[in-house]
Amino acid sequence: MTHPRSLGVLLIVLWISVCVWGADGWAETVYVQAKTAQIRAGKTSLDAVVGNVKFGESLEIVGRDGSWMEVKTSAGARGWIFAGKTSTSKPSGGNDTLARLGQSMRGGDASATTASAGARGLDKASEGYANRTGVSARDREVVDRMTAYQIPDQEVEEFLREGGLGEYAK
Amino acid sequence: MRNNHGMWTALIALSLTVAGCAEVQRAAEDVARQSGNPRLAGAIHGAGNVVGSLLPIGYEEESSIGQAMALQVVARYGGVVDQPELVRYVNLVGRAVADTSDRPDIPYRVAILDHESINAFAVPAGYIFVTRGLLRQIRNEAELAAVLGHEIAHVSEKHILDVIQRSKRLAGVTEAGLSYATSNPAAFKGVIDGAVKKLLDEGLDQEKETDADMVGDVFAARVGYDAEAYVGLLMRLRDLKGDDRALFKTHPNFSARIDAVQKTIRTKHLATTGVVLQERFSRMTKRV
Numbered sequence: 084m085t086h087p088r089s090l091g092v093l094l095i096v097l098w099i100s101v102c103v104w105g106a107d108g109w110a111e112t113v114y115v116q117a118k119t120a121q122i123r124a125g126k127t128s129l130d131a132v133v134g135n136v137k138f139g140e141s142l143e144i145v146g147r148d149g150s151w152m153e154v155k156t157s158a159g160a161r162g163w164i165f166a167g168k169t170s171t172s173k174p175s176g177g178n179d180t181l182a183r184l185g186q187s188m189r190g191g192d193a194s195a196t197t198a199s200a201g202a203r204g205l206d207k208a209s210e211g212y213a214n215r216t217g218v219s220a221r222d223r224e225v226v227d228r229m230t231a232y233q234i235p236d237q238e239v240e241e242f243l244r245e246g247g248l249g250e251y252a253k
Numbered sequence: 254m255r256n257n258h259g260m261w262t263a264l265i266a267l268s269l270t271v272a273g274c275a276e277v278q279r280a281a282e283d284v285a286r287q288s289g290n291p292r293l294a295g296a297i298h299g300a301g302n303v304v305g306s307l308l309p310i311g312y313e314e315e316s317s318i319g320q321a322m323a324l325q326v327v328a329r330y331g332g333v334v335d336q337p338e339l340v341r342y343v344n345l346v347g348r349a350v351a352d353t354s355d356r357p358d359i360p361y362r363v364a365i366l367d368h369e370s371i372n373a374f375a376v377p378a379g380y381i382f383v384t385r386g387l388l389r390q391i392r393n394e395a396e397l398a399a400v401l402g403h404e405i406a407h408v409s410e411k412h413i414l415d416v417i418q419r420s421k422r423l424a425g426v427t428e429a430g431l432s433y434a435t436s437n438p439a440a441f442k443g444v445i446d447g448a449v450k451k452l453l454d455e456g457l458d459q460e461k462e463t464d465a466d467m468v469g470d471v472f473a474a475r476v477g478y479d480a481e482a483y484v485g486l487l488m489r490l491r492d493l494k495g496d497d498r499a500l501f502k503t504h505p506n507f508s509a510r511i512d513a514v515q516k517t518i519r520t521k522h523l524a525t526t527g528v529v530l531q532e533r534f535s536r537m538t539k540r541v
Contacts (some may be wrong), residue, residue: 116475118357138358167353167475174355208434208441209320215442222327225364226320229380232362234344239352242345246394246530248477249353 111144113152116170119236121250122162126151128250134160139174150252165250204230310414312359312378314431318417318445319378325449326366326374326382334365334385334541342537346394347381347401353475354402355468356409363401365541371490374452375404377413388541390490394530395473395482402469402483410468412461413452420447459505466510467517478530480523487511 115136122134126148136142136156145161146153152169155161204227205213213223243249285294310318327333334340343363351361361379366372369386376382381404391397407413424443426433434441451457466483474480491507504510518525 116353116355116357118352167477170355205320205324206317208317208431209324211434211438212321212442212445213324215438216325218324218328221332222324225327225333226323226380229323229362229364230320232340232344233360234341234348239345239348243349243476246349246477246533247528248349252477252528 112141113144113154113169113171114173115140115142115164115168116174117168120164120168122154122156122160122164124162126153126163128165128244130163133162134158136164141173142169150250167249309411310377310417311430315414316378317431317434318414318448319376319380321441321445322376322413322449322452323380323382325445326376326380326453327364329449329453330366330368330382330384332367334367336365336540339538339540340365343383343388343397343401346397347405349476350398350402350469350472350478351379351405354405354409354472356405359408361405361408373400373404375407375413376452377408377411377417379405379408381405381408385541388538390493391486391538392489392531392534393482394534395478395528396486397534398473398476398478399470399483399486402472403465404469405472406465406468407457407461410461410464412457412465413448415461416451416457417444417448420444420451423447456504462504463510463513466514470514470517471521471523474518474521474523474527477524477527479525479527480518481525482529484511484514484518487514 115138118138120136121132122136123130124133125131134156140157142152142154142156142164144152145155147166150166151163152166153162154164154169205223209226212218244251247253283294285291340363343365347361347363351357359379361381363381363383365388366382366384368384370384371386371390372384373387374382381401383400383404387400388397391400421444424440424447426437426440426444428436456462470480470483473483487507487510491511494507496506496508517523
């Protein structure tokens, strides 16, 4: 026969466990909807960056204030993120499971080709196509340059800052 | 009995193929071949190709298709504008919108076609084109962001890749991946030519264009541009060209597009208090 006091303690422990699990298990989650995003110490673009998160990463919402959300990352960092860089649904992007499966079947490495590292030059297939269709050297050069064209992330950040866009919105 | 054994071998090989094990598929083919059963090896190879052709196009193949289609767009429109500061500006606006799109993990590049017609295109793998004529109609950065958002939406929603999948089936391509581009260049040319014809001459399905309008305006609003700006541009284009003959000959008429965008603004609660950045746009595009 179980002692009533022990049963009471057991029930309290169980209740606390459920509450703790529940708070964690039912916490509202958002996903990073931008290529990269910063977690800041406060809810303005002037506050210090306390962490960086990547596309698709899940974040637990702790609080909200206007266009900003207080979040906790899976690594345990806590801070504010501009809400425009998050989504309530998990983004699939260009790397969804089926596409990865297709890539795997073809023997390619999806992760190596989805990075914006910037391929240079026409690849074999499009070069062959250009030869077959008589595309001029000038037009090949245009697509070649376009393929290699990159703007550093810092310049994009500066552009957003100047325009009062994204997290720099006034 | 032997037939049953062969059938099970093929089924197991097919299952492994579906699970993404290309190496296992090749190994199964080798085993079948070495055990004196070339028909079974052929069946495994064929089954793998059929399954592969039904799977979504991977980025490597998308990139080759995008490059080949981009070559045709540039050739048909007579080249691009060579003004580095202007090109950098439209690319910055494109990056700002693309980075908060639903597919920010691929590179996007924008080129200005040196052509007076009023149009814009996107081909797979993030190659985006805006004509000089369209750029002349745009009055502020928010309108440009919405136009680029529309094109980015075509890429992120994989509208053109859907056309390519159909084009591949029509061209009789059953091989998985890009290998057909080198093993059967005529088929690759057929796929590209079919997709270019659909994009430049016939136009995508009207639902896809409406979808790109709505999704693109959401992308532009996400980064902080005024969501109403796109409505302003569409209204001016309607005034300019009328509604019977859509200015973008490949798109739905302007009134339908305006209604769809306005509905999106209402239902998605998009901010109409965002920035339009007219001064920056005028300064950067004064030589268009």
